[in-house]
Amino acid sequence: MGRSIAVMTALAALFTVCACTVQGTDGRTHSPVHIELPSSKPPSTKADDKPSRAPSPSAPGTKPGAPVLWSRGDSGDGVRELQARLRQVDWLFDGPTGTYDDLTEHAVKGFQGKRGLPRTGETDTVTWRRLTRMTHKPGMWELYLMGGQPAGPADPRCMTGRVLCIDKTSRTLRWMIDGRTAATMSVRFGAVGTPTREGVFHVYWKSRHHWSTLYDSSMPYAMFFSGGQAVHYSYDFAARGYTGASHGCVNVRDEAAISELYAQVRTGDKVVVHA
Numbered sequence: 001m002g003r004s005i006a007v008m009t010a011l012a013a014l015f016t017v018c019a020c021t022v023q024g025t026d027g028r029t030h031s032p033v034h035i036e037l038p039s040s041k042p043p044s045t046k047a048d049d050k051p052s053r054a055p056s057p058s059a060p061g062t063k064p065g066a067p068v069l070w071s072r073g074d075s076g077d078g079v080r081e082l083q084a085r086l087r088q089v090d091w092l093f094d095g096p097t098g099t100y101d102d103l104t105e106h107a108v109k110g111f112q113g114k115r116g117l118p119r120t121g122e123t124d125t126v127t128w129r130r131l132t133r134m135t136h137k138p139g140m141w142e143l144y145l146m147g148g149q150p151a152g153p154a155d156p157r158c159m160t161g162r163v164l165c166i167d168k169t170s171r172t173l174r175w176m177i178d179g180r181t182a183a184t185m186s187v188r189f190g191a192v193g194t195p196t197r198e199g200v201f202h203v204y205w206k207s208r209h210h211w212s213t214l215y216d217s218s219m220p221y222a223m224f225f226s227g228g229q230a231v232h233y234s235y236d237f238a239a240r241g242y243t244g245a246s247h248g249c250v251n252v253r254d255e256a257a258i259s260e261l262y263a264q265v266r267t268g269d270k271v272v273v274h275a
Helices: 002-018 077-088 102-114 125-134 235-243 255-264
Strands: 068-070 162-167 172-177 180-188 199-202 205-212 217-226 229-233 250-252 270-274
Touching (some): 068 077, 077 102, 077 125, 102 125
Parallel strands (some): 162 270, 229 250
Antiparallel strands (some): 162 172, 172 180, 180 250, 199 270, 205 217, 217 229
Protein backbone atom coordinates (compact mmCIF):
# COMPACT_ATOMS: atom_id res chain seq x y z
CA MET A 1 0.00 0.00 0.00
CA GLY A 2 2.80 2.36 0.89
CA ARG A 3 4.51 1.59 -2.47
CA SER A 4 1.33 2.48 -4.42
CA ILE A 5 0.95 5.84 -2.66
CA ALA A 6 4.59 6.63 -3.38
CA VAL A 7 4.19 5.86 -7.09
CA MET A 8 1.08 8.01 -7.40
CA THR A 9 2.72 10.91 -5.59
CA ALA A 10 5.75 10.79 -7.93
CA LEU A 11 3.59 10.72 -11.04
CA ALA A 12 1.47 13.65 -9.85
CA ALA A 13 4.61 15.68 -9.36
CA LEU A 14 5.92 14.74 -12.82
CA PHE A 15 2.69 15.79 -14.58
CA THR A 16 2.62 19.09 -12.69
CA VAL A 17 6.16 19.99 -13.80
CA CYS A 18 5.95 18.82 -17.42
CA ALA A 19 2.26 19.59 -18.14
CA CYS A 20 2.42 16.81 -20.80
CA THR A 21 -0.92 15.88 -22.41
CA VAL A 22 -2.16 14.26 -25.67
CA GLN A 23 -4.92 15.83 -27.77
CA GLY A 24 -7.57 13.17 -28.53
CA THR A 25 -9.95 12.99 -31.45
CA ASP A 26 -12.76 14.07 -29.12
CA GLY A 27 -11.02 17.41 -28.39
CA ARG A 28 -10.20 16.48 -24.84
CA THR A 29 -6.76 16.17 -23.35
CA HIS A 30 -5.54 12.77 -22.23
CA SER A 31 -2.52 11.40 -20.46
CA PRO A 32 0.02 10.06 -22.99
CA VAL A 33 0.53 6.88 -20.99
CA HIS A 34 -1.69 4.35 -19.33
CA ILE A 35 -0.49 3.04 -15.99
CA GLU A 36 -2.19 0.12 -14.35
CA LEU A 37 -1.64 0.00 -10.61
CA PRO A 38 -0.98 -3.32 -8.96
CA SER A 39 -4.18 -5.18 -8.17
CA SER A 40 -5.05 -8.11 -6.05
CA LYS A 41 -7.34 -9.52 -8.86
CA PRO A 42 -5.86 -12.23 -11.08
CA PRO A 43 -5.50 -11.44 -14.79
CA SER A 44 -8.52 -12.18 -17.01
CA THR A 45 -8.56 -15.56 -18.76
CA LYS A 46 -11.58 -14.93 -21.03
CA ALA A 47 -11.30 -16.25 -24.56
CA ASP A 48 -12.02 -12.73 -25.90
CA ASP A 49 -8.83 -11.48 -24.24
CA LYS A 50 -6.62 -13.95 -26.13
CA PRO A 51 -4.88 -12.72 -29.29
CA SER A 52 -6.64 -13.89 -32.46
CA ARG A 53 -4.75 -15.53 -35.34
CA ALA A 54 -4.84 -13.57 -38.56
CA PRO A 55 -6.57 -15.48 -41.40
CA SER A 56 -4.32 -16.98 -44.06
CA PRO A 57 -4.31 -14.96 -47.27
CA SER A 58 -6.21 -16.60 -50.15
CA ALA A 59 -4.71 -17.21 -53.54
CA PRO A 60 -5.42 -14.44 -56.08
CA GLY A 61 -8.81 -14.75 -57.77
CA THR A 62 -10.26 -17.27 -55.32
CA LYS A 63 -12.69 -17.15 -52.47
CA PRO A 64 -11.59 -18.88 -49.28
CA GLY A 65 -13.31 -22.21 -48.82
CA ALA A 66 -14.98 -22.33 -52.27
CA PRO A 67 -17.21 -25.44 -52.25
CA VAL A 68 -15.94 -28.39 -54.31
CA LEU A 69 -18.47 -29.65 -56.86
CA TRP A 70 -16.58 -32.66 -58.26
CA SER A 71 -13.25 -34.36 -57.65
CA ARG A 72 -11.41 -37.53 -58.63
CA GLY A 73 -13.59 -40.63 -58.27
CA ASP A 74 -16.91 -38.81 -58.79
CA SER A 75 -19.22 -39.71 -61.66
CA GLY A 76 -22.48 -38.56 -63.19
CA ASP A 77 -24.01 -36.07 -65.61
CA GLY A 78 -22.25 -33.10 -63.99
CA VAL A 79 -18.84 -34.67 -64.54
CA ARG A 80 -19.78 -35.47 -68.15
CA GLU A 81 -20.68 -31.81 -68.77
CA LEU A 82 -17.42 -30.70 -67.11
CA GLN A 83 -15.46 -32.98 -69.45
CA ALA A 84 -17.36 -31.74 -72.50
CA ARG A 85 -16.60 -28.12 -71.59
CA LEU A 86 -12.92 -28.92 -70.97
CA ARG A 87 -12.82 -30.41 -74.48
CA GLN A 88 -14.17 -27.15 -75.89
CA VAL A 89 -11.16 -25.23 -74.53
CA ASP A 90 -8.68 -27.99 -75.51
CA TRP A 91 -7.76 -29.07 -72.00
CA LEU A 92 -9.19 -32.58 -72.43
CA PHE A 93 -9.05 -34.76 -75.52
CA ASP A 94 -10.60 -38.03 -74.34
CA GLY A 95 -14.19 -38.72 -73.33
CA PRO A 96 -16.51 -37.46 -72.09
CA THR A 97 -16.89 -40.57 -69.98
CA GLY A 98 -18.87 -39.25 -67.01
CA THR A 99 -16.15 -40.42 -64.58
CA TYR A 100 -13.70 -37.97 -62.93
CA ASP A 101 -10.48 -39.85 -63.69
CA ASP A 102 -6.79 -38.91 -63.66
CA LEU A 103 -7.03 -37.32 -67.13
CA THR A 104 -9.88 -35.07 -65.97
CA GLU A 105 -7.97 -34.11 -62.82
CA HIS A 106 -4.90 -33.24 -64.90
CA ALA A 107 -7.01 -31.15 -67.29
CA VAL A 108 -8.61 -29.22 -64.42
CA LYS A 109 -5.17 -28.52 -62.91
CA GLY A 110 -3.98 -27.14 -66.24
CA PHE A 111 -7.06 -24.96 -66.63
CA GLN A 112 -6.70 -23.63 -63.07
CA GLY A 113 -2.99 -22.91 -63.37
CA LYS A 114 -3.43 -21.01 -66.65
CA ARG A 115 -5.88 -18.66 -64.93
CA GLY A 116 -4.06 -18.11 -61.65
CA LEU A 117 -6.31 -20.40 -59.62
CA PRO A 118 -4.98 -22.93 -57.10
CA ARG A 119 -3.95 -26.09 -59.00
CA THR A 120 -5.98 -28.51 -56.88
CA GLY A 121 -7.38 -30.65 -59.68
CA GLU A 122 -10.77 -30.39 -57.93
CA THR A 123 -13.59 -28.49 -59.59
CA ASP A 124 -14.80 -25.92 -57.08
CA THR A 125 -17.41 -23.24 -57.70
CA VAL A 126 -14.82 -20.62 -58.70
CA THR A 127 -13.24 -22.94 -61.31
CA TRP A 128 -16.66 -23.98 -62.62
CA ARG A 129 -17.87 -20.38 -63.03
CA ARG A 130 -14.70 -19.45 -64.90
CA LEU A 131 -15.07 -22.47 -67.22
CA THR A 132 -18.76 -21.87 -67.95
CA ARG A 133 -18.05 -18.24 -68.89
CA MET A 134 -15.59 -19.47 -71.52
CA THR A 135 -17.70 -22.27 -73.02
CA HIS A 136 -21.20 -23.04 -74.31
CA LYS A 137 -23.76 -25.52 -73.02
CA PRO A 138 -22.74 -28.85 -74.61
CA GLY A 139 -25.26 -30.60 -76.84
CA MET A 140 -26.29 -34.25 -76.72
CA TRP A 141 -23.52 -35.55 -78.96
CA GLU A 142 -20.84 -33.45 -77.29
CA LEU A 143 -21.83 -35.08 -74.00
CA TYR A 144 -21.83 -38.56 -75.57
CA LEU A 145 -19.13 -38.07 -78.19
CA MET A 146 -17.64 -41.49 -77.44
CA GLY A 147 -20.91 -43.30 -76.75
CA GLY A 148 -22.49 -44.39 -73.51
CA GLN A 149 -25.82 -42.65 -74.16
CA PRO A 150 -29.06 -44.30 -73.00
CA ALA A 151 -31.08 -46.28 -75.52
CA GLY A 152 -34.47 -45.07 -76.73
CA PRO A 153 -37.67 -47.13 -76.59
CA ALA A 154 -37.63 -50.34 -78.62
CA ASP A 155 -39.50 -50.28 -81.91
CA PRO A 156 -42.65 -52.49 -81.84
CA ARG A 157 -41.20 -54.54 -84.72
CA CYS A 158 -38.39 -55.60 -82.39
CA MET A 159 -40.62 -57.23 -79.78
CA THR A 160 -40.75 -60.75 -81.25
CA GLY A 161 -38.00 -63.15 -82.23
CA ARG A 162 -34.25 -62.55 -82.42
CA VAL A 163 -33.67 -58.96 -83.51
CA LEU A 164 -30.88 -56.45 -84.00
CA CYS A 165 -32.97 -53.37 -83.10
CA ILE A 166 -31.09 -50.29 -84.35
CA ASP A 167 -32.26 -46.79 -83.33
CA LYS A 168 -30.92 -43.85 -85.34
CA THR A 169 -32.32 -41.28 -82.93
CA SER A 170 -30.55 -42.53 -79.80
CA ARG A 171 -27.69 -44.03 -81.87
CA THR A 172 -27.94 -47.36 -80.12
CA LEU A 173 -28.26 -51.02 -81.00
CA ARG A 174 -30.30 -53.41 -78.86
CA TRP A 175 -29.85 -57.15 -79.20
CA MET A 176 -33.33 -58.43 -78.34
CA ILE A 177 -34.71 -61.94 -77.91
CA ASP A 178 -38.50 -62.28 -77.61
CA GLY A 179 -38.91 -58.70 -76.39
CA ARG A 180 -36.07 -58.87 -73.85
CA THR A 181 -32.97 -56.71 -74.28
CA ALA A 182 -29.90 -58.93 -73.95
CA ALA A 183 -27.31 -56.25 -74.82
CA THR A 184 -27.11 -52.56 -75.72
CA MET A 185 -24.27 -50.72 -77.44
CA SER A 186 -23.55 -47.35 -79.05
CA VAL A 187 -23.49 -47.25 -82.85
CA ARG A 188 -22.67 -44.82 -85.64
CA PHE A 189 -24.30 -44.52 -89.06
CA GLY A 190 -23.63 -43.44 -92.62
CA ALA A 191 -22.82 -39.89 -93.66
CA VAL A 192 -25.34 -37.65 -95.45
CA GLY A 193 -24.20 -38.86 -98.86
CA THR A 194 -24.14 -42.53 -97.85
CA PRO A 195 -27.04 -43.00 -95.40
CA THR A 196 -27.82 -46.21 -93.57
CA ARG A 197 -31.02 -47.66 -94.99
CA GLU A 198 -34.07 -47.95 -92.74
CA GLY A 199 -36.55 -50.82 -92.65
CA VAL A 200 -36.80 -54.49 -91.77
CA PHE A 201 -34.00 -56.75 -93.01
CA HIS A 202 -32.33 -60.07 -92.13
CA VAL A 203 -28.71 -61.03 -91.61
CA TYR A 204 -27.74 -62.82 -94.81
CA TRP A 205 -23.97 -63.20 -94.33
CA LYS A 206 -21.44 -63.09 -91.50
CA SER A 207 -17.73 -62.42 -92.07
CA ARG A 208 -15.44 -62.36 -89.02
CA HIS A 209 -12.33 -60.85 -90.68
CA HIS A 210 -13.99 -58.97 -93.52
CA TRP A 211 -12.05 -56.52 -95.66
CA SER A 212 -13.88 -54.00 -97.85
CA THR A 213 -12.41 -53.96 -101.35
CA LEU A 214 -14.66 -51.00 -102.22
CA TYR A 215 -13.30 -48.74 -99.46
CA ASP A 216 -10.04 -50.61 -98.75
CA SER A 217 -10.78 -50.84 -95.05
CA SER A 218 -11.19 -53.45 -92.35
CA MET A 219 -14.72 -54.48 -91.24
CA PRO A 220 -14.25 -57.01 -88.39
CA TYR A 221 -17.27 -58.95 -87.10
CA ALA A 222 -19.33 -57.95 -90.15
CA MET A 223 -23.00 -59.00 -90.19
CA PHE A 224 -24.48 -57.99 -93.56
CA PHE A 225 -28.18 -57.15 -93.76
CA SER A 226 -28.75 -54.94 -96.84
CA GLY A 227 -26.47 -55.11 -99.87
CA GLY A 228 -23.04 -53.91 -98.75
CA GLN A 229 -24.34 -52.49 -95.46
CA ALA A 230 -23.45 -54.39 -92.31
CA VAL A 231 -23.15 -54.09 -88.57
CA HIS A 232 -19.41 -54.26 -87.78
CA TYR A 233 -16.64 -53.07 -85.49
CA SER A 234 -15.00 -49.75 -86.45
CA TYR A 235 -11.49 -48.71 -85.42
CA ASP A 236 -12.30 -45.15 -86.52
CA PHE A 237 -15.41 -44.98 -84.33
CA ALA A 238 -13.39 -46.29 -81.38
CA ALA A 239 -10.78 -43.57 -81.94
CA ARG A 240 -12.83 -40.53 -83.00
CA GLY A 241 -16.36 -41.16 -81.82
CA TYR A 242 -19.15 -39.26 -83.52
CA THR A 243 -16.80 -36.82 -85.21
CA GLY A 244 -16.77 -39.29 -88.12
CA ALA A 245 -19.31 -41.41 -90.00
CA SER A 246 -19.52 -44.62 -92.03
CA HIS A 247 -20.27 -45.26 -95.70
CA GLY A 248 -23.66 -46.67 -94.73
CA CYS A 249 -22.74 -49.43 -92.31
CA VAL A 250 -23.70 -49.55 -88.65
CA ASN A 251 -20.44 -49.03 -86.74
CA VAL A 252 -19.82 -50.38 -83.23
CA ARG A 253 -16.91 -49.01 -81.15
CA ASP A 254 -16.90 -51.58 -78.34
CA GLU A 255 -14.90 -54.53 -79.68
CA ALA A 256 -15.62 -56.81 -76.73
CA ALA A 257 -19.36 -56.16 -77.04
CA ILE A 258 -19.56 -56.83 -80.78
CA SER A 259 -17.36 -59.91 -80.43
CA GLU A 260 -19.92 -61.38 -78.04
CA LEU A 261 -22.80 -60.21 -80.24
CA TYR A 262 -21.24 -61.76 -83.34
CA ALA A 263 -21.03 -65.12 -81.56
CA GLN A 264 -24.76 -65.04 -80.77
CA VAL A 265 -26.29 -63.66 -83.97
CA ARG A 266 -27.29 -66.24 -86.58
CA THR A 267 -27.83 -65.92 -90.30
CA GLY A 268 -31.52 -65.17 -90.80
CA ASP A 269 -31.95 -63.11 -87.61
CA LYS A 270 -34.05 -59.99 -88.09
CA VAL A 271 -32.59 -56.47 -88.34
CA VAL A 272 -34.79 -53.43 -87.73
CA VAL A 273 -33.32 -50.00 -88.50
CA HIS A 274 -35.56 -47.11 -87.43
CA ALA A 275 -35.38 -43.39 -86.63
